[in-house]
Amino acid sequence: MDTLVDALLAPFLEPLSRTWWPALLASGAIALGWWAWRRPGWTLAGARQVLTHPSTALDVQLLLGRQLLGLLPWGVGAGGAWLLASHGVRVLDGHLGRPDLQAPSWVATLATSLALFLAWDASRFLLHLACHRLPVLWAFHQVHHSAEVLTPLTFHRIHPVESLLYQLRGALVTGLVTALCFWLFRVQASPLELAGVPAISLALNLVSGNLRHSHAFIRFPAPIERWLLSPAQHQLHHAADPVLAHANLGTWLALWDRLFGTLVLSQAPPTRFGLPPSIRNHDHDLLSAWLGPLRQVAAPLRLAFGHLRRLLAPTAILLAALPARAQEAPAEEEAPQEEESPPPTEEAGLEVIVYAPDGNPRVAGSAHVVSEEVLERFEYDNIEQVLSQVPGVTTRSEDGFGLRPNIGIRGANAERSAKITLLEDGVLLAPAPYAAPAAYYFPMTGRMVGVEVFKGPAATRHGPHTVGGAVNLRTRPIPDGPAGEVDVAAGRFWTARAHAWGGTSGEHLGLLAEVSHLRSAGFKHLPGGEPTGFDHTEGMLKGRVRPGWGQELELKLGATDETSHEDYLGLTATDFAADPTQRYLASSPGLMRYQRSQAELAWTAKAAGGLQVRTVAYHHYLTRRWFKLNGFADGTDLHDLIQADPTGGTAALYLAILRGEEDTTTAEQALVMGTNDRRYHAFGLQSLARWDRQGDRVGSTLELGLRLHGDVVDRLHDEAAWQVQDDALVDPGVDPGVEPTITTDSTETAQALAAHVHEELRLGMLHLLPGARVEVIRGTSTDHLRAEGEPQVDPVTRAVLLPGGAVLLRPLDALDLFAGAHRGFSPVAPGEDAQVQPELAWSYEAGTRISRPGAHAELVGFLVDYINLTGDCTLSGGCSNDDLGRSFSGGKVWVWGLEASAAVEAPLPAGLRLPLEASYGLTRSRFRTAFVSDFPEFGDVDVGDSLPYSPTHQAGARAALVHDRFDLGLGAAWRSGMLDEAGTYPVTGTDVPALLLLDAAASVQVHKGWSLYATGTNLAGEQAIVSWRPYGARPTAPLQVMAGVEWKAGG
Amino acid sequence: MAASWLALAGLAGLVALRPVACTDGQDDVGAITSAQVADLLADVGPEVVEPALADFLVQAGALEAALATWDGADGGRAEAQAAWTAAMTSWQRLEVMQIGPAASSLTAVGGEDLRDEIYSWPTVNGCRVDQETAEGNWDDADFFTGNLVNSYGLDAIEHLLWADADNACPSQSTPNSDGAWDALGEDGVAANRAAFSRVLAAEVTRQGGVLLARWQGDFGQALAEAGSPFEDEQQALNAVYDALFYLETMTKDRKLAWPLGSEDCGAESCPDDVEGLASGTGAASIVANLEGFRALFTGGEGTGWDDLLIDLGHQDLSDQVLADTDAALLVARGISAPLDQLVTEDPAQVQALHDAVKAVTDVLKGDLATILNLQIPDEASGDND
8 A cells, every 4th residue: 555655656756756846846936936027927717727627637647547557567667777788788898898997986977977868868859759750659649749738747648658668768778878887987887966866867857847848938048949948948849839749859958959950949939739639549538548549559450450350261360469578667776875065155265364462363264372381381292282272173193292293173184184284484394295295294392482273264375285274383483682491301201301492682683592302211012122212302593684674584494303113003902901002012113213404594574665575495304214014914904903803713813913922924924014215305485475554444464475385205115024933023134134125116296386365455343355375286206116118107287276265343342253265275196197186175164253351262163165075095094005195085075163262361369370271172074975985094985974083072171370480280181082984973992982181280480590390291191092093002191290490591 | 537537546456456476576786686686695594505514514523533533643544634635625615605704804794703713724833733732731611712723723633634743843932942842752742633633623513513503593594684784685795795706816816826926925936835735635625615606606406696697687697607617627626636746847737727717706706796786877757758
């Protein structure tokens, strides 16, 4: 009984159907709009006449009859098409081989969508033409044309025999085209679909389908009617006029009618519809409509049969009519993909970084500053701790010290901070931001005097990554007078820090020298007691000349050296629970060394009339060698193996090898270790000009930026197979002395020209901030391992325009309301095919800010509409060497959320201050397409899945009690659980649990210039899993207590 | 007009009362629309895997009996070796049927690594077996849970039955470094080997029984109904297809191409990496793999992939697979010398077997994969449909 009701309602409930109820509603709305515009003289009586017309009653009867017949086992459907397609593919494979097109999925989808649409439309036209030209088919097609009034239900007015012919046509065409598309594109061959229906057809059905059978004579302009048939043109096709009745035979495209000379443009609506009684072979009732055409077709046969029977009277002739029994029409299938239409875009503008007197940024967008006071109070050495208080910023911990920060902003993939723009004093900080965006370098947080985080629109002034945001570290400026500081501290795990700087400046010259050193024996331990810690030394020298006339020239030189015994290998959940700070034997040789040098020359000029120009020439050079475990010789996925925590089978044996408990006995089990030796150069010239003008009523700040940048990365990776024997690793390089094999030897370069223009127009309380950025990037990739004569990948040049804008309203001095939108982008690394898409997104933001002396609060809502989210393959993300640097598309993703922060400073008596800060961030994400990816963090993605390593909630609070003589601080940072791979919440045992970290700091001035201080981080001693990447569970750093002495002079 | 409405009502009544079987029974399995899929899934257990497991348990029982009369040295060795060979041959048919609990937990849906508990090649280690022989702890309650798969199973029994008086460990490892082996002496080693082998064989039988119980119980039902851990019929069908792929990744690539040196085994050819090196049963194992493949493909006496392909209109494909499989069986059965010997002396013969197996797996990877993955888009309704 249910099936009966379903079948009868299907024409209105099935998205595939022309009369799907949203299509009826849409057509109704359009018709209503047309009626309101054209006033065609319709009356209620006229409408009632149409609805109660006998022709309409037959429409309904034919609809019901067809649905009921459809429940009987006859008809051709997807079964026939599939058979044809599957054989078609096999024939093509067999005769022409399998083409290996490697086309991007959008090409496959577009080609398949177009091919199917054109084939369907053309085949419908041809069959319709046959129905009008061949008398035997016209007999059945008449049933549709005998309609004297047109309603959307007339669509269903069709004889079952004609319906069968159309189904056969559909199966044939769908089968053949699908075969061709599958042969070319294999599993990517599927058309763009909405609600399970091919999108092009659905869109056309929704907008104009039902109007074709109506009395709303909606015409298109003649040039358009030559390409796309209008509802009016189809109504002409239903005219009683015999000439018009055989015109406009197409369904959507007018192309075929043009080719066959049957196109008629619309002029005036027909006066009558239907067929004259002399031609019609049926009356206005179901039985007549079904049987009439059969009788007409059978008439000549009956005549012939009569003759035959008379001729062969003695012999009985039996005609067995076997109805064709083909497979049943398919049940409606749910499409695996769903897509929703994107929200409407808005044009708005960028914002300018302006600081209010209280030191907080007053910008038309979300920005956050961590001040020198806070950085000094907590003596942060780990950037992750600094950023934990900034809403919208997520960090994925790796080594526990912040040596390898993975920073993401607003859902941008945190992997190696590759999707945010990192700056030091406004100059790109990453070793090769264009050629190798996932290459990381992070200076010592401990010597920075400010950390600025710009989210959304603010990032477009810097680039190249403009989707999530930017982090700018401010180094110590040259002091105005003689000043200096020495700071020495020590803590658990033989951690020690020494920091010293000194400088002075006079009228024309200024100088600053700074050196800082941090070391630790590490809080993890290896089975053989090998070292797990690090040491890091940095130095900076600044010199400045002010010759006068508003000019300034400053030279900054820096050098860094780090050695760390880090590896990518983590732990299984069981081993983590037993001892989170252990490391497996296989990770013991891990050793990273890098050296960096930096030279920057900045020329600042201030002219009269509010014009400032700052030009910086910079050169950075970084060399890095990291020796570590890559994996097993047979390519067993380390992340999956460790996360599975196997206790049986071959998998448990592999785990035992990693621990050093089991010897390697076969070639597959060997541990592949290797060195990744890389050299990075980044150099460029950037210039920023700002022109401030302020009139009585209008003010303007125009900013122009230009940057010419080049970077190069040389990679030389090798590897060798190590064995485990008797609880120890055996180095093949020692005896018999096997040379490692080189696996990668390549050079990637990028040259980029970036320019931005940004205007802030201040009209009283309204500020308008339009802006745009353009980047032209040329990338080359050279694989030195390719044989002579083998071609290299062609250089690829890409250009992108990123417009944006914001609006700021300042109704009160302390209150800002702002909203903005901008197009953001993250470039593709060189070496990728020209067809690989960069990450692109439209970001929208709206918020409000209250800013007055002593209090500051901000609430921002944001939505990032990723047109294409990408994941870049890095070894630290668990990718293989072969996929290194490849970009993987995550398709359309929405990331949205809220960021709130508040800071208040309550003045207390006795010279005490009580600064309080709190922040909260909510981030939600949603993949909008389903796909399977080789990028480990995506994996098998379903629609509605959330992004990995992006916690839903993040909250932080800091409180301090400040006095001239002492300073006490308390901080707490909490985040909710994170998924290890794209999927749905809640988090499970193989994800990352929620984490609460508590910090405290206290310092006391014991004598003029001298203070003693102590800091504690992770006071509760949490030992939670903070990441499963690269290969296994990694812990937070345990409770750390540092105590130190500081001497300050001048300043 | 009234007659037409009456006719419609009559048709509605006819349709409402029609037997359900007339129109139901067409399953949608993602791409494949066939009633045979459900039958195939339901028959894999009772028609293919369970009979093979039952036969294996018989052979495993015979192995236990033969080992009971083996003295650990030459007394009764030949009989024990023959029983082991029969059990291994029976097991090799099941190697191609790693679906669900038998399959790898890392790569298969519902995988629980139970195959590794019975036979874990190529993860084998003769030295570990010898260490356990010397230690003599096989009667401990946690012996099997506390040790790794390379120290027990059919591969361990092979090592015991074909080893000579020496052990396979280097001098700096136990049981040489601590003198335990020498302390046992030849007689002690033999006695230990005999006792150890009996315990190992009993465990093999037990694990085989566990696997059979899973197939006869919860897993067999899950596969037949495409229930948990399978999300739908398509996933269950894919799991069976993946099991067939053993012929490609293991039989062809690891057992034939790798020793021949066509896969990167680290040298020009690696004859010592063949399966069954000590027992010389490499070729027999490949014959058994092909037999197991054929059984799973045909679904035994029930519905198999051949029936599915015929129902889908691709009988020629089914015939081709069966013909190629039979041809490969012919080549495999014609091999009389141990594989490692052939790789060195007559690699062309091994290559011929490799190519014969490749003919089967090429279809598996090619046309059969097409049939599993091809999907037909729905056409939106247009005028006159």
